[in-house]
Amino acid sequence: MNDLNVELPDGSTRTLSEGSTALDLAKAIGPRLAKDALAARVNGLLTDLSTSLADRDRVAIVTPASEDGREVLRHSSAHVLAQAVTRLWPGALYAIGPAIRDGFYYDFELPGGDHFSDDDLARVDAEMRAIIAEEQPFTRAEHSIEEGLKIFKDQPFKIEIIEAVVRGGNAEDLAETASSTMVSTYSNTSAFVDLCRGPHVPTTARLGHFQLTRVAGAYWRGDEKNPQLQRIYGTAWESKEALAAHLTQLEEADKRDHRKLGHELDLFSFPSEIGSGLAVFHPKGGIIRRVLEEYSRQRHEVSGYEFVYTPHISKAELFETSGHLSWFAEGMYPPMVLDEGQEYYLKPMNCPFHVLIFMARQRSYRELPLRMFEFGSVYRYEKSGVVQGLTRVRGMTQDDAHIFCTRDQMADELASLLKFVLDLLRDFGLSEFDLELSTRPPGNAVGTDEEWAEAEATLLSVAQAEGLDLVLDVGGGAFYGPKISVQARDAIGRSHQLSTIQLDFQEPKNFDATYIAPDNTRQRPIMIHRALFGSVERFLAILIEHYAGNLPTWLSPEQVRVLGVRDDHDGYAYDVAALLRKEGVRVSVDEASEPLGARIRKAKLEKIPYVVVVGDDDVAQGTLGVNARGSNDPERGVALGVFSERLVDEIERHASPEAP
C-alpha cells in the first residue's frame, strides 16, 4: 500500500496511508482537532471530512470558529431547517437554502399555499432541535442526472435547478449541485434528501447555536414575476457565546437606529397625515441640517461653485426632453393636470433645470467649467414597501451640482472633484471609504471610446493618489456615462453609499446644449452630475447612526447646558450662558426647580456635549464645573474663559468631547 503526502497550511507535510480521508488527517494531527473538525479545504475547495485525500493535496482542516467553519455550520443549519419544515408541513416543497452573512435561510412553498407566521418559528425551532438531538449523519451521494431527476420528482424547484445546471446554469445553481453531469445530494435520514453540493458537518450534533430570526416572502429566483415563496431566516454560530455576542451586537445596532434616536432626541418625525416617506424636521433636527448645509455651501463656494435655485414642479415637456419620462416614469409621482390639459410633474431630479440655466443664454468656453450647485428637493414615488426612515424617502433634498465643462477640462475636473468629495466627508468624521467605478456597458453607450477611457483612467488615478482601493464594476455604468460612487464605513463597520459622480454625455445632447469654442464653433459640453451627501436626509441618518446620536460639538443642536446648583445660582448661570452665546455657542439654562441629579440626567439623555454646573464656589471665583459627554468624571473649578476658549476651538475643529 502506498503512502500519500499532503501539505498543511503551515507548509509542513504529513504522510498518510492510502485511502485516508480528511478526518483521518485531523486524527493524525491530534485528537482535539479531530473532535473539532467540521470540514476540510482541499486544494482550495471546501469539502466534507469524509473526502478521500490524494497525494500532494494541500489540506486545511476547517474548525467551527473560522469563516469557513461558520459557513459550513450555517449551510448545514439551513439543511436542518428544511428537514424540520418538511416534517411539520408534509408535502412542503423546498427550494434553496444558502448560508448568508451571519446566518442562513431556506425558501419553501407550503402545501395549500400556506404561509409561515411568526408563531411558526418556535415550532420549527423545536423541530430543528429534535433533529439535532437525533445526531443524524449528513451522508453525501452522487447520482446521474437521470437518477437525480427521479429522486426529486416531487420537488419541482429542485428539478428546475438540475435542469438549469444541465443547460449551463449560473453560479447560484451550481452551488446547489456539483456539475452539469452529476447530481450531488445529502441525506440525513431516508426521509429527507436535499440537492446540495455541500460540504456539511459530519452530523447534526455539531449544530445547535442558532436562532431563527424571521419569516419573509421571497420571490423564486429573486424575480418579481415568479411565485413568492416562504422564507425563514436564522443566524448560526460556533458557540453559545458567539451567538450571544451577535445578538448583543444587533441590539447595539438597534440603539443607533436613526429613527429611534431621531424620535428620542426630537429631531424629526414622519406625520402620517403628510404621507409615507415624507419627513418634517423639528427645531433641533433643523439646527443640525442648517449647520450641515451651511458648511457645505461654504465649502462649495470656495471650490468655485455658483448657487442656483429651481422650482419643484415642471411641465411634462421638460422631462420628455430630458428623457426621464421615458425611462424613469415609474419612479415619478403621477402628473397634476391643469385646466387646459397641461401636465405638470414633481421633479425627481434637478439636472434638467440646471441644463436650462446653462442654456438661458449663449455660453462661451471662457465660462467653463460652470459649476451649478443647489440643495434641490426632489420627489420620487418609491414603492410602498421600500420606504425606510430617512434613508429611503419620497421627498428629499439633494446636495446636487452639475458641472458643465469641455472635453479638455474633464480630467482635471474629475480629479479635483473626487478630492473635494473625500475632504468634505472627512470633515464630518467619516474616514474609511470604498470606491466603485462603473465602466462602459456593452452595447450602445453614448460618448466616444476616448471619452470613456479618459474618464475611467482619471477616476482610477485619483483613487490611487488618495491611497484608496477602487473596485471596478466592469460594464456597470449607465449608457450615458461612467460613474464613480463613494461608500463610507461607519463606526460599526457598515458601509453606506454616499456620493456619486456621474459623467453624462447624453443629456446636453437631449437639450442640444452648446457653448461657443475658441474657434467660434458650437460645441457640446460634457456634464458631470454629482451629489456628495447623496441626500441631506439620508446623510443625516448615517451621521446619527455613525455617532450613535453623540454628534460632534459643532453639529449638536444644543452644545452646552448650564445648571445652577440652587436657584440663587441661576443668575450666574444666565451670565455664563450669555457669555458663551456671544462666542456663538448654542447654550441653554435649566433653572434649579428640580434636584441637580435629575437635571444632569435629563441633559445626559439628550446627549448634550457639555453639562456645566455652577454653585457657590463658581459664583465666587468665576469658574464652572464641566461635565463632558462620555465622561463620568466632572472637572471642577474650570475658569470660564478657559472653558469658552476650549469649546470654541473644539467647534472649529469639528471635534467632540469624546474625541477632543
Place this chain on the structure above:
RNA sequence: GCCUGGGUAGCUCAGUCGGUAGAGCAACGCAUUCGUAAUGCGUAGGUCAGGAGUUCGAAUCUCCUCCCAGGCUCCA
C-alpha cells in the same frame, strides 16, 4: 407592489372569555433649594390609527383603507 408582524394617553407598554380604559415615565400645579444620571404630593390627559360590518353590547371578532417594522423586488 408582494409576504409576515404591528398601530391603546406625548412616550414605553398592560388590557383575561366580547361587558363603560390601566400603569410607569413625560406634561401641568403646589411644596422642596439640592455640587454631578430620577425629590415628594396632587391634577389633567383616550374617536383604542380611520371607516364599515357582526352583536343587546367591540380596544377585543370580520372586511376595507392609512401608517409603521422586518424581508422580497426595486434603488435610475
